[in-house]
Amino acid sequence: MKEKITLNVNGQRHVAEVDPETPLLFVLNDELGLRGPRFGCGMAQCGACTVLVRGKVVRSCVLPVRTVGQDEVTTLEGLGTAEKPHPIQQAFIEEGAAQCGFCLSGVILTAKAVLDVKPDASDQEMRDALAGVLCRCFAHTRMLRAIRKYAEAKRA
Amino acid sequence: MTQSRRDFLKSCGVLIVNFSAGSLSVMSAQAPGPFGTHSSHIDPEKLESWLAVGADGVITAYTGKCDFGQGMFTAQCQLVAEELCVSVGRIKLIQCDTSVCPDQGTTSGSQSTPTNFNSENLALAAATAREALLSLAANKLGEPVEHLRLGDGVIAGKSGRRVTYEELIGNKHFNLPLKATAKRRSPEQWTVLGKPIPSLDRTALMTGQFEFIHHVRVPGMLHGRLVRPPEMGATLAHVDEQSVRNVAGLVKVVIRKDFVGVVAETQYQATLAARQLAVRWNPAPELPSQKDFFDYLQKQPGNDVLSVDSHDIDAQLAGASSVIRARYTYPYQMHGSVGASCAVADVKPESATVWSATQSVYPTRSIVAKLLNIPVDKVRVIFVRGSGCYGLNGADAVSFDAAILSQAVGKPVRLQFSRQDEMMWENLGSACVIEHRAGLARDGRIVAWHREDWAASLGNRPGYDQPGNVITGMLLGFEPERQEPRAAKPPTGKFRNRSNTVPPYFAACVEGRCEGDGTIPSERALTHTVRSPFFTGPLRSPLRIQNTFANECFMDELCARAKADPVAFRLLHMQNPRTIGVLKAAAHVASWQARSSPKGDVSLAKTVSGRGIACVAYEGDNGYAALVAEVDVDLETGTVRPTRFVVALDCGPISNPDGLRNQTEGGILQGMSRALVEEVTWDDKRITSVDWETYNSLHLDYEMPQVEMFFVTPANVPATGAGETAITITPAAIGNAIFDATGARLRHLPFTPERVKAALAESVQRADRA
Numbered sequence: 001m002k003e004k005i006t007l008n009v010n011g012q013r014h015v016a017e018v019d020p021e022t023p024l025l026f027v028l029n030d031e032l033g034l035r036g037p038r039f040g041c042g043m044a045q046c047g048a049c050t051v052l053v054r055g056k057v058v059r060s061c062v063l064p065v066r067t068v069g070q071d072e073v074t075t076l077e078g079l080g081t082a083e084k085p086h087p088i089q090q091a092f093i094e095e096g097a098a099q100c101g102f103c104l105s106g107v108i109l110t111a112k113a114v115l116d117v118k119p120d121a122s123d124q125e126m127r128d129a130l131a132g133v134l135c136r137c138f139a140h141t142r143m144l145r146a147i148r149k150y151a152e153a154k155r156a
Numbered sequence: 157m158t159q160s161r162r163d164f165l166k167s168c169g170v171l172i173v174n175f176s177a178g179s180l181s182v183m184s185a186q187a188p189g190p191f192g193t194h195s196s197h198i199d200p201e202k203l204e205s206w207l208a209v210g211a212d213g214v215i216t217a218y219t220g221k222c223d224f225g226q227g228m229f230t231a232q233c234q235l236v237a238e239e240l241c242v243s244v245g246r247i248k249l250i251q252c253d254t255s256v257c258p259d260q261g262t263t264s265g266s267q268s269t270p271t272n273f274n275s276e277n278l279a280l281a282a283a284t285a286r287e288a289l290l291s292l293a294a295n296k297l298g299e300p301v302e303h304l305r306l307g308d309g310v311i312a313g314k315s316g317r318r319v320t321y322e323e324l325i326g327n328k329h330f331n332l333p334l335k336a337t338a339k340r341r342s343p344e345q346w347t348v349l350g351k352p353i354p355s356l357d358r359t360a361l362m363t364g365q366f367e368f369i370h371h372v373r374v375p376g377m378l379h380g381r382l383v384r385p386p387e388m389g390a391t392l393a394h395v396d397e398q399s400v401r402n403v404a405g406l407v408k409v410v411i412r413k414d415f416v417g418v419v420a421e422t423q424y425q426a427t428l429a430a431r432q433l434a435v436r437w438n439p440a441p442e443l444p445s446q447k448d449f450f451d452y453l454q455k456q457p458g459n460d461v462l463s464v465d466s467h468d469i470d471a472q473l474a475g476a477s478s479v480i481r482a483r484y485t486y487p488y489q490m491h492g493s494v495g496a497s498c499a500v501a502d503v504k505p506e507s508a509t510v511w512s513a514t515q516s517v518y519p520t521r522s523i524v525a526k527l528l529n530i531p532v533d534k535v536r537v538i539f540v541r542g543s544g545c546y547g548l549n550g551a552d553a554v555s556f557d558a559a560i561l562s563q564a565v566g567k568p569v570r571l572q573f574s575r576q577d578e579m580m581w582e583n584l585g586s587a588c589v590i591e592h593r594a595g596l597a598r599d600g601r602i603v604a605w606h607r608e609d610w611a612a613s614l615g616n617r618p619g620y621d622q623p624g625n626v627i628t629g630m631l632l633g634f635e636p637e638r639q640e641p642r643a644a645k646p647p648t649g650k651f652r653n654r655s656n657t658v659p660p661y662f663a664a665c666v667e668g669r670c671e672g673d674g675t676i677p678s679e680r681a682l683t684h685t686v687r688s689p690f691f692t693g694p695l696r697s698p699l700r701i702q703n704t705f706a707n708e709c710f711m712d713e714l715c716a717r718a719k720a721d722p723v724a725f726r727l728l729h730m731q732n733p734r735t736i737g738v739l740k741a742a743a744h745v746a747s748w749q750a751r752s753s754p755k756g757d758v759s760l761a762k763t764v765s766g767r768g769i770a771c772v773a774y775e776g777d778n779g780y781a782a783l784v785a786e787v788d789v790d791l792e793t794g795t796v797r798p799t800r801f802v803v804a805l806d807c808g809p810i811s812n813p814d815g816l817r818n819q820t821e822g823g824i825l826q827g828m829s830r831a832l833v834e835e836v837t838w839d840d841k842r843i844t845s846v847d848w849e850t851y852n853s854l855h856l857d858y859e860m861p862q863v864e865m866f867f868v869t870p871a872n873v874p875a876t877g878a879g880e881t882a883i884t885i886t887p888a889a890i891g892n893a894i895f896d897a898t899g900a901r902l903r904h905l906p907f908t909p910e911r912v913k914a915a916l917a918e919s920v921q922r923a924d925r926a
Contacts (some may be wrong), residue, residue, distance in 0.1 A: 001404065018406070022424040030379075030423060034365030035371045040494050040543075041575040044426075045848040048494055048543075076364030085363050094360040097353060097816060098542035099822055100225025100362035102368065102495045107856065130856035134848060136494050137225055137544045138825035140860045142818065 005065055008033070010078030024058075025049045027065045028075060036076030037105050040134070047106025047133035051075050057113045066148035074106045079112070088112050091150035092143070099137030106133040111147045119155055123148070164569045197533065200258040203288070203330040206281030207236070211326035213309055214742045215240060219278055220260025220592060221268040222251035222513070223357075225544045225816030225881055226822075228268050230355045234811060235273055238341055238349035239282030240289075240321075241306040252517045252539030262516040262617060264547065264694060266778055266877025273811060273875045283338035285330065292324045306746040343809040345827045352814035364390045369513040369540040369551075372500045372570070378407055379423045380561040380571040381430035383416040384581060384627070388438030388690060388840040392416065399434035409433065410564040415631040417557065418567045423572060430574075442840045443689050447654040450485045453610045458639035458684025464647055464658050464664050464672070465680045472604035472678035476595025482718055484592070484706035485904045488612070490837035490851055491695050495543025496551030496578040499752070501558035502568035507534040512555040513542025520552060522620040524559045527632065546826070547585075548617055548626075548693035550578045556628040558619075579846045581627040581694025587612045589674035590706035597677075599716035600663065602729055604678035609657065609706070611699060611713070612688035613639055622873050627691060631882055639685050653776035654701040656884065657681050660773050661729035673732035673773055690836075691844065696826070697880040700774065701887065705905065708770035710887035712753065712895060721750040722769050722892065732773055734780040734806050737868050739771045741804035742782035753892070754899040765799070767824050768892025770885035772878065780806040780868075781881035783824070786861075789897045791916065794909030796894055798828055798861045801886075806868040807878035827886025828861075829854040833906050852906075899923070 007014045016031040023042075025128060028051070037060050037086045040048030044059035049061045052074040080086030087091060088108055098104055107130065114121050114129045121129075126147060133144065160747075190569055198205045198218075208216045217236045223229035233247040240246075249402040250256055250265070260271065286306070293311040294301045296319050303314040312318045318851045341724035343350055360366040385392070390413045400406055405421035406429050416435055420426040444452040473479050495792075500511040501524075510529060514520045517537040522581040525532040550573050558571035594605040615625035623629025624636045651664045651671040658664055659862070662679045664672025682701055697704075715725040723743045748769070755766050773781035786800040801824050810816050845851035891902045900915035 015356040018422070019424055022422070026423045029371070030373075033373070034364070035367065038368065038370055038495055038543075039498070039572055041496065041847060043575055043847055045575075046494055079365075080363055081659060082359045082363050082365060085359065093354075093358050096358060096818060098225070098358070098361055099227075099818060100494075100541070101357070101366060102225075102493075102543035104361060105364065108362070124739040127857040127859065133856040134494055134853060136492055136546070136826070136853060138829065138854075139818070140854075140856055140858065141821060141824060141863065143856065144860070 006070070007068060007073060008070055009073045010075060016127070017072040018065060021064045023061050024051070024063045024065045024068055025060040027097060028060060034075050036075060036078070038102055045132070046103070048103050048108065050106040050109045052109055052113060055116060055155070057110050065156070074109070077106060079108070087153060088147070088150040091146040091153070095142050095144035095149065097139055097146040099139050103133065103135045107135065108144050111150070115151050115154060119151065121151070158190045198256065198258045199272050200277070201333050203281055203284050203332045203334055205258050206278055206328070209287045209321045209325045211322055213246065213320060213322040213326070215242065215246050215321070216248045216250060217282070218257040219252045219272065219277065220252055221257050221272050221351060222539045223265045224263070225354050225541070226403070226819045227812055228263070229357060231815060232272060232278060233349070233356060234353060235279055236282045238346055239279065239286050240409050241286065242309045244348060244353060245390065246309060254517050254521050254535070254537045259518040262519065264515050266774065266880045269807070269875050269877050270778065278883055279340055280334050280336070280338055283340050284332065284335045287335065287338050288330055288332055289321055289324055289499065293319050296324065316475050318791070334561040349811055350809065351812070353813060355814060367540065368495070369511060369542040370495060370498045370572070372511045372540055374568040375498055375732050377568040377570050378565060379426040380419045380558065380569045381426040381574070382419055382557060382571070382577055382872060383418070383433055383435055383841065384577055385414065385437050390437040391868065393438045394437040400429045400432050403429040403432060407428045408565050410561050412560060413631060413633045415560060415628065417561050419561050419569055427465045443838055444651050445840070445843070446838055449587065453587065453612055453686055455590055456686035457611070458610065458686045459639040459642055460644035460684045461685070462647050463653070463681040463683065464651070464662060466678050468664060468678050469604055469606045471608070473593060473595045476603050477598040478717060479593060479595045480713055481591070481593045482713055482903060484590040484709065486588040486590070486705060487905055488690065489830055489834045490579060490635040490836060490845070491546045491549040491582055492579065492853060493543040493545055493549045496573040496575050497542060497554040498570070498572045499551070499555040499558040500568060500570045501555070501562040501568070502651030503528060503559055503562040506530060508559060508562070509536045509538065510538050510555050510559055511538050512543065513540060513551040514555055515545065515548070516552065516579060516617060519618060519620045520555055523557060523618050523623050525554060527556055528559055529561050530915065535868040546696040547698065548583045551579065551580055552618055553626045553628045556623065556626070579851060580843050581691070583615055583626060583691040585700060586688065586692045588699070588702040588704065590703065591634040592706065592710040592808050593709070594712065594714055596718055600720055602676050602714055603664065605659065605676050605814060606680045607659070607707070608682045608684070609703065610684045610686055611702070613692050614688040615691040616693050621824035625693070639687065644682060656703045656707070656775065657680040657683055657771060659711060659724070660732065660735055660771065661711065674729050675731055675736055676729055684757045687909060696823070697884045700772070700880065700884045701827070703831070704772050704884045705887040706771070708772070708885060709891045709901070709903070712768065713901060716895070719752045723748055723753060724750060726771065726802060733773055734870065736805040737870070738770070738780045738782040738806050740845065741866050741868050742784050742802055744802065745864060746802035748784060748785035753896040756897050756899070758829045762792055763790050764897045765789070766893045766895070766897025768889045768894070768896050770888035770892060772881060772884045774881045774884060777876070779876040779878050779881040781880060781885055783885045783889040785886070785893040787890060787893040787897060789894055789912065791898070794916065796832060796890065796907050798890060798910060800862050800864070802864045802866070803882050804866045804868055805878060805881060806870065806872070807881070808875040810867060810869065810874045811875070816867070816878055817865055819879050820865060823879060823883035824862055824863055824886050825854070827883035831890045831905060831907055833889035833908070835906050
C-alpha cells in the first residue's frame with residue numbers, strides 16, 4: 001500500500017507517495033519527472049536505468065524504493081546542466097559519444113563512479129566496469145574516447 | 157562553427173530566377189501522397205507544407221523523415237539553413253507529426269537522404285522558398301533579383317537597402333507550389349551543409365534532459381502492461397479476472413480476441429497485475445527444430461522471383477574448367493533495442509492522439525484508425541524519438557497496443573513493453589539460406605554463376621492497411637500479408653537489385669539490356685520467399701546483409717580457387733566505376749598487399765592473423781562501400797578478434813561528415829556484433845533468446861578495433877543513403893579475413909568459437925586428404 005517516502009535526489013529532498021516496493025526507477029520517472037534513468041530491460045541487464053546511490057552504481061529498475069532511505073541519489077541530470085555540464089558530460093558532448101543516447105546513464109555514471117574511486121583506472125579496468133552496459137548503436141569507440149579524455153583531464 | 161555575416165553575404169549572393177504571377181497558382185488540395193496509397197491533408201506540392209517564416213524570424217520546417225539517433229535532425233536543419241542562407245540556430249524542425257508534416261511514408265531504408273537532400277521534397281521546398289523570398293525582396297526594394305544578396309535572413313540590394321525574411325513574409329503563407337526548377341545550392345557553395353556541425357541533440361542527451369518517448373506524460377494518464385501469449389500461434393482460452401482483484405490501482409483487464417493487457421494507475425501496479433493475471437492459452441503446434449531449420453526452410457513452398465536468368469547456366473557450368481559449390485546460412489537476428497518499446501495513446505470517443513517512436517507516422521495513423529474503428533483524419537500520430545530501432549522494432553506494435561488499451565479505458569494510457577514483450581515478438585531480421593554454383597574458365601575468370609536463396613518471411617511493416625504484419629494485429633485476428641507460393645516468371649523490365657540479391661559481378665542482362673555492375677555473362681539468381689514461423693521485418697540492411705555475406709564470401713572462395721588476389725579478382729569482374737572506386741580506395745588506405753588467400757604461413761603460433769575485403773553497391777545504386785577487415789584468430793579457442801577496419805564510402809555529397817562517421821562506425825561495429833555473437837534461439841515451443849543473457853550482443857567491455865574511414869566524393873552525383881552500406885559488408889569482410897588467416901571458410905553466422913573450431917578441423921582434414 002502507498003506510503004510517504006522521502007528521497008534525496010540530485011541534492012533535493014522529495015516526498016513521493018508510492019508503494020514502497022516500487023522500483024526506484026518508476027519513482028524517479030513518474031513521480032519526480034526525471035529523464036536520465038530509463039527503462040531498458042527491467043532486469044538489471046543493460047544499464048539504461050543506472051543511477052548513483054551514495055556514489056555507487058545502482059540499477060534502479062530492480063531496486064525497491066524503500067531500500068534507498070536517505071542515501072543521496074544522483075541521476076544523469078544531477079551531474080550537470082545544459083548550461084554547465086559536468087566535465088564527463090562535457091567530454092561526451094565534445095566527442096559526440098552517442099547515437100540514440102538511450103544508454104547514456106549507464107555509460108556516463110558507471111565511468112564516473114569508477115574514476116571517482118580510482119582516477120588512474122586502466123582502459124581494461126574501465127571496460128571491466130562497463131561489462132554490464134549495453135549500447136546497441138555501437139558508439140563504443142567514441143564513448144571510451146570521451147571517458148579517456150575526461151580521465152586525463154581529471155588527473156591533470 | 158561560426159560564420160560571419162560577411163561570409164554569408166558572399167556565399168549566398170547568386171540568384172537568377174524570378175517568380176512570375178502565373179507561377180503562383182495554388183495546387184489543388186488532397187493530392188495523393190507520393191509515397192503511399194492514401195492522401196494526407198498536407199499537400200506536399202505546396203511550399204507552406206514544408207516551410208514557414210515566423211514574425212520572429214524563426215524558420216519552421218516540417219519533415220516526414222525523422223531522427224532515430226543517426227543525425228537526420230541535425231542534417232535536415234543544415235539543409236534548410238543552407239538553402240535559406242541562415243545559421244542552423246534559426247531553424248526549428250518539426251519531425252513527423254501527422255497534423256502538420258507532409259506524409260513521407262516511412263523513415264527507413266537509407267532513403268531519407270536521397271528523398272530529402274536532392275532535388276525534391278524538403279530540399280526543393282527550401283530552394284523554392286529562397287527564390288520566393290528573393291522575388292518578394294526584388295519587389296519590395298525595387299531592384300532586380302540579380303542585384304540582391306542574401307545573408308543570415310537579410311536580403312540586401314545594391315542601393316544598400318535591406319529587408320529581412322520576416323518583414324517579407326513573417327507569419328504569412330507563401331501560397332506557392334514547390335517549384336521544380338528552383339535551384340539547389342551546389343556543394344561547392346555550401347557553408348552550413350557539408351560541415352561537421354555537432355549534432356544538435358548532444359547537450360540534452362549527455363545531461364539527461366532529452367525527451368524520449370518513454371518520458372511523455374499526459375494529464376490523467378494511466379499505465380498499461382501486456383500479457384502476451386506464451387508462444388507464437390497460441391490462442392486465448394480463458395482469463396481469470398478474479399486473479400488480480402487484490403491488485404491496488406488496477407483499472408481494467410483489457411481483452412480483445414487474443415489480445416490481453418492490463419491498465420492501472422501506476423507502472424508498478426500495472427507490472428504486478430500483468431504478472432499476477434491468470435491466463436490460460438491453447439497451445440500452438442511445435443516449431444521446426446532450430447538444428448535442422450535451414451533444411452526445413454529449403455523444403456517450404458516459395459514465392460519465387462528470378463532476378464536474372466541467361467538460360468545457359470547448366471551448359472556453361474558443364475563446360476567450365478572447374479565448378480565450385482557452397483551453401484551459406486544466415487540466422488534470425490534481432491533489432492534488440494536497448495529501451496523496451498513504449499508509446500502513449502489518448503483515445504477519445506471520436507478521435508485519438510498517439511505519441512509514438514514509429515518510423516512510419518502516417519501508416520501508423522491508418523492502422524490505429526482501422527483498429528479503433530475511427531476515421532483516419534481523426535487520428536493524430538506524433539513522433540517522439542525512442543531507443544535506437546535499426547528498423548522495425550517494437551515501436552509500431554506498442555503504439556497499436558497503447559491505443560487499444562486507451563480506447564478500452566477511455567483515458568490516456570502509457571504502455572511500456574517488458575523486455576520479453578520486445579524480444580519475443582519483434583519482427584526479426586530474416587533467416588536465409590543461399591546456395592551458389594559457379595564455374596571458372598582455365599584462365600581463372602568466372603564464366604557462370606548460379607545463385608539461389610531461401611528467405612524466411614512472415615509479416616513486415618504494417619504499412620497503411622496490414623495490421624496483421626505485426627503481433628498486435630495478429631492477436632486481434634488480422635492475417636499477415638500473404639506470400640502465395642508461386643513459380644518464378646522470367647525477369648522483365650528494368651533490372652533492380654534492391655535486396656542485393658545479385659552480386660556486383662553479374663552482367664545482369666534482362667530483355668537484352670545489361671544493367672548489372674559486372675561482367676559475368678552466364679548468370680541466374682532465384683529467390684524463394686518462404687513462410688517463417690516467426691514474424692520478420694526490416695532490420696538494418698534487410699536481406700542485403702544476408703545476401704552480401706553469402707555473395708562476397710563466395711566471391712572470395714572463387715578467388716581462392718583461382719589463386720588470385722581478392723582485390724584484383726574482383727576488379728576483373730566489375731564495371732561500376734563507383735564500386736571500383738571504393739574498392740581501390742579501401743585497399744589503398746589499408747595498404748593491401750596483393751596476394752591470394754589463405755595466407756598459408758600456418759605456423760605453430762597460437763594466434764594467426766589475416767585480412768579480408770568485401771564491397772557493395774547498396775540496393776544497386778544507393779551508396780557504395782568497400783571494407784577491409786583484419787582479424788586475429790586464436791587457433792586453440794576459436795576466438796575471432798577483429799583488429800582493424802578500413803572502410804571507403806561513396807555516398808555522393810555528404811551532409812554532415814561527423815554524423816556520417818558516427819553512423820558508419822556504429823554500423824561496422826554493429827555488423828561485427830552480428831557477425832560474431834548475435835543469433836536468435838528457440839526450442840520446440842518458443843523463442844528462447846528473450847533478454848540480454850540469452851541474446852548476445854557485444855557490450856561496452858568489448859575492446860573495439862580501430863575503424864579508419866575514407867570518403868570518396870565524385871562530383872555531380874546525387875546524394876545517396878549511407879547508413880546501411882558499411883554494415884552490409886562487415887560479416888563478409890570478417891569471414892574472408894578468417895579464411896585468409898586460417899584457410900577455414902565460415903559459411904554460417906555468427907562466427908562463434910565452436911563454429912570456428914569446427915571449420916578449422918574440417919579445413920585440416922581437407923588439407924590431409926589433398
